[in-house]
Amino acid sequence: AQTVTQSQPEMSVxxxxxxxxxxxxxxxxxxxxxFWYKQPPSRQMILVIRQEAYKQQNATENRFSVNFQKAAKSxxxxxxxxxxxxxxxxxxxxxxxxxTPLVFGKGTRLSVIA
Amino acid sequence: xxGVTQTPRxxxxxxxxxxxxxxxxxxxxxxxxxxQQTPGQGLQFLFxxxxxxxxxxxxxxxxxxxxxxxxxxxxMNVSTLELGxxxxxxxASSLAVYNEQFFGPGTRLTVL
Numbered sequence: 001a002q003t004v005t006q007s008q009p010e011m012s013v014x015x016x017x018x019x020x021x022x023x024x025x026x027x028x029x030x031x032x033x034x035f036w037y038k039q040p041p042s043r044q045m046i047l048v049i050r051q052e053a054y055k056q057q058n059a060t061e062n063r064f065s066v067n068f069q070k071a072a073k074s075x076x077x078x079x080x081x082x083x084x085x086x087x088x089x090x091x092x093x094x095x096x097x098x099x100t101p102l103v104f105g106k107g108t109r110l111s112v113i114a
Numbered sequence: 115x116x117g118v119t120q121t122p123r124x125x126x127x128x129x130x131x132x133x134x135x136x137x138x139x140x141x142x143x144x145x146x147x148x149x150q151q152t153p154g155q156g157l158q159f160l161f162x163x164x165x166x167x168x169x170x171x172x173x174x175x176x177x178x179x180x181x182x183x184x185x186x187x188x189x190m191n192v193s194t195l196e197l198g199x200x201x202x203x204x205x206a207s208s209l210a211v212y213n214e215q216f217f218g219p220g221t222r223l224t225v226l
Contacts, residue, residue, distance in 0.1 A: 035214070045204060045217035091157065100147060100208070101170055102215065104157040 002027045004094050006105035013082045014113055020067075021077045021108045023092030029053075031097040034068065034075045039107075040088040048090070051075065053097075082112045116141065118207050118218035126224045132193040135221045139186050139207030145169075146188040147215060148180060151202040160203075163188055164210070192223075200225045 003026045013019035025034070036048040051059045051068050058066050063080045079086055092105040119138045127133050139146050147170075148160040159172040163182035180190040186207075192199055202222050206215035 033214075037217075042219075043202065044219045045206075047214055047216070050214060100145065100162050100215075101159040101172065102147075102149075102157075102206075103159075104149075106156045 002029070002032075002094050002096060002103045004092050004103055004105035006090075006092055006108050008108045009106070010109045010111070012111040012113055013079075015082055015084060017082055018078060018080045019082055019110065021079075021090050021092075021110065023075045023077070023105055025073050025075065025092070025094050027073070027094065027096070029096050033095045033097065034066075035093040035095070035102070036064070036066070036075075036077045037091045037093060037104075038086075038088045039091065040085075045091075049077070079110075084112050084114060086110065087112045118205055118216055120203075120205050120218040120221050122221060123219065124222045124224075126226065127195050128226050129195055129197060131195050132191060133195060133223060134189055134191045135203055135205075135223070137188045137190075137205030137207075137218060139188070139205075140216055143207035143209050143216075144186050145208045145210055145213070145215075146182055146186065147206045147208075148188070148190050149204045149206065150174075151204055151220070152200075157204070160190065195225045197225050199223065 032053045034051045067076045089107045091107045093102040145164045147162040162170040166182045177193045182188045202220045204220045205218045208215045
């Protein structure tokens with residue numbers, strides 16, 4: 001079974017600074033997808049970024065980028081120029097190719113401080 | 115395009131009762147998945163439906179059931195409620211299986 005580990009339960013960052021959230025996963029699969037989801041205090045889960053395991057290039061979405069290390073089974077999220085609206089729970093998730101259920105980590109609570 | 119909607123948003127029940135939660139996916143999405151979110155266990159997969167057929171089921175007791183209608187709307191039912199069923203129940207829809215999932219705002223169930 002796949003597992004996803006987020007080792008940082010809580011983090012804080014100053015506004016406009018850069019922060020990196022860690023995620024490691026365990027799988028014997030070769031083809032899979034990785035995601036970062038954001039859940040603000042309003043509770044709506046929002047997809048931040050996705051990465052296909054077969055792609056070597058790291059995904060980027062505006063201020064959000066990932067560092068995907070397949071051999072190390074590591075998938076960290078970097079948030080640049082942090083904004084107050086980035087305050088949320090961030091979940092790392094894994095999805096095996098050909099199998100829909102997302103496997104989530106426990107989450108990292110990020111606070112952006114003015 | 116409207117997002118995933120879930121009703122009701124909040125629900126309070128007592129032990130032993132049953133409850134039905136509803137989820138309307140994004141228009142055109144045919145896959146609906148359900149997740150339970152609790153502080154202790156985090157996000158756990160309940161089940162997934164595609165074209166009215168259950169494709170996957172998580173490790174939950176038979177008290178948890180679901181179904182999907184021809185318009186892709188989905189319901190989940192929990193019978194004989196227990197205190198431990200108190201949670202945020204999230205529904206997610208996707209265009210097809212294996213596609214990225216879009217989540218609804220959730221239904222907060224409290225069992226007293």
